[in-house]
Amino acid sequence: MNKIENISFENNSNNKENVISLLKNEKKSLPTHYLYDDLGSKLFEEICNTEEYYLTRTEQQILNAHALDILKEASPLEIFEFGSGSSKKTKSLISKALKQKKYITYFSFDISTKALKMSYDQLKQISKNLDVQLIQGDFNNDICRIKKSKRKRLYLFLGSTLGNFNNNVAVNFLNNVAKIMNKEDSFLLGVDKVKDEKIINMAYNDKKGITKRFNKNILKVINKEYKLNFNENNFLHNAKFNLEKSQIEMYLESTVEHSIRLPNNEDLNIGKGEKILTEISRKFSEKTLNSLFRKANLSIIKSYTDKKKYFSLYLLKTKKYLFP
Ligand code: AVJ
Numbered sequence: 001m002n003k004i005e006n007i008s009f010e011n012n013s014n015n016k017e018n019v020i021s022l023l024k025n026e027k028k029s030l031p032t033h034y035l036y037d038d039l040g041s042k043l044f045e046e047i048c049n050t051e052e053y054y055l056t057r058t059e060q061q062i063l064n065a066h067a068l069d070i071l072k073e074a075s076p077l078e079i080f081e082f083g084s085g086s087s088k089k090t091k092s093l094i095s096k097a098l099k100q101k102k103y104i105t106y107f108s109f110d111i112s113t114k115a116l117k118m119s120y121d122q123l124k125q126i127s128k129n130l131d132v133q134l135i136q137g138d139f140n141n142d143i144c145r146i147k148k149s150k151r152k153r154l155y156l157f158l159g160s161t162l163g164n165f166n167n168n169v170a171v172n173f174l175n176n177v178a179k180i181m182n183k184e185d186s187f188l189l190g191v192d193k194v195k196d197e198k199i200i201n202m203a204y205n206d207k208k209g210i211t212k213r214f215n216k217n218i219l220k221v222i223n224k225e226y227k228l229n230f231n232e233n234n235f236l237h238n239a240k241f242n243l244e245k246s247q248i249e250m251y252l253e254s255t256v257e258h259s260i261r262l263p264n265n266e267d268l269n270i271g272k273g274e275k276i277l278t279e280i281s282r283k284f285s286e287k288t289l290n291s292l293f294r295k296a297n298l299s300i301i302k303s304y305t306d307k308k309k310y311f312s313l314y315l316l317k318t319k320k321y322l323f324p
Pocket of ligand 1: 160
């Protein structure tokens with residue numbers, strides 16, 4: 001097993017206060033990354049296999065159909081994936097890259113150690129010419145500590161994970177990638193597009209209730225991390241497309257008035273029908289994307305989509321060398 005490099009800061013103590021203050025706000029929320037502990041990451045993999053969740057399937061089709069073209073454009077010696085999860089999606093891209101170049105280094109960057117291990121297991125048999133490097137960290141806090149490449153690199157940020165970030169955070173993230181990119185590096189970004197809201201709503205309300213379990217799991221994580229006593233039976237899964245903001249908003253909605261005990265022994269009241277926001281998942285228009293890329297100093301080299309235009313892949317380069 002390859003060593004997992006941990007580039008994240010030691011747990012800073014401000015953090016604890018932050019979560020409590022998010023819960024005390026008039027509009028309650030929890031930091032989305034708590035959805036992705038080991039169990040959460042596993043449940044997310046299960047969501048990807050549900051009938052309703054078109055994103056993963058569609059992205060995989062686009063990636064398979066255009067892998068050779070993407071590799072021709074990017075010609076990477078290194079592939080660096082943000083939020084790689086189990087790396088299932090990237091496996092065939094990596095195999096194809098190994099046909100183009102003899103040695104490839106693949107960097108798997110994720111918040112979950114379990115996901116990193118799954119990624120390693122997924123990839124270790126591919127070839128002895130593939131070097132797999134595992135890096136544990138958080139996209140927004142730790143990205144500035146990623147070392148620039150010495151060899152031509154292709155960055156990947158797939159699965160529309162960008163959709164979890166509000167506009168400022170998204171610009172910031174994309175710009176941080178642009179900053180670590182060299183002139184010859186490329187960046188492949190996968191994003192979910194605006195479409196009929198019924199289809200979007202169904203994707204976040206699967207019949208088997210896996211998304212519900214995924215959402216409720218955040219309470220177990222928070223209970224453990226902050227010694228709280230949330231009872232998941234007091235909440236229901238509520239995920240709905242907000243047309244105005246063009247985003248899915250996933251909430252835990254309290255079905256009864258109740259209270260939870262805070263670490264300072266204060267009781268926090270939660271009203272019946274009160275909602276805690278756990279995740280947003282933005283659905284992008286061309287217009288929004290163009291504005292994001294412009295602000296982040298990235299330019300589109302090529303884009304790929306499926307027949308129904310449900311999902312898109314953008315191949316990007318940094319503009320900073322054109323207009324330094
Ligand atoms: C992993 C953030 C891309 O937003 O579609 C799936 C997470 N949440 N179902 C998404 C998710 C509920 C997913 N991302």
